[in-house]
Amino acid sequence: MDERALTEELFPNIFLADFPQHRDAMAKLLPLAVRAVADGKMREFERACAGFLADGPMRWPRYDAHLSYWGEADPRLPEIEDGEVVADGDFREAGELLAHRVTMAVLQERRRRQYLAETDAFPFWRLRVIEDGRAYPDCVEASKTARHFTDPYWQSKALPCARLFCRCLISRAEREGA
Ligand SMILES: [Zn+2]
Secondary structure, three states, X not given: OOHHHHHHHHHHHHXXXXXXXXXXXXXXXXXXXXXXXXXXXXXXXXXXXXXXXXXXXXXXXXXXXXXXXXXXXXXXXXXXXXXXXXXXXXXXXXXXXXXXXXXXXXXXXXXXXXXXXXXXXOOEEEEEOOOOOOOOHHHHHHOOOEEEOOOOHHHHOOXXXXXXXXXXXXXXXXXXXX
């Protein structure tokens, strides 16, 4: 599957799920998403995502949930001392996480389609997590068990992960079980 075509297919759904009011912005960001995935122009896409977030919606519930889960201060808020703004709000991290979500979706979906073509040899899948301290406990727990590719778990599990920065992905497993 061509990466460009796959990005064009996936990006609108990913973006509009979080920003349904921003179809115009989606259309502007789409070619940059394609360049990020197909040509490695990730910085350009991250900056464009940060720009969109800074100009447009102040709320991004998925990012709010990320900050509150990890107990992080909101970098989007300007720093104020003695009633004066000493530093503008910073949308860089939010932009990076939005861009990252798109590239993860493409990677994930490429894998899923490839694995679906190989289920005769590898009928069991396992969720793979990167143990960098940012994986969520239920994803880590789920990663301990290999499941048949027809297991309802794979329908119920949102991939890319519903939670920002959790880089869980499907991988193939040699056999079923732990
Ligand atoms: Zn996860």
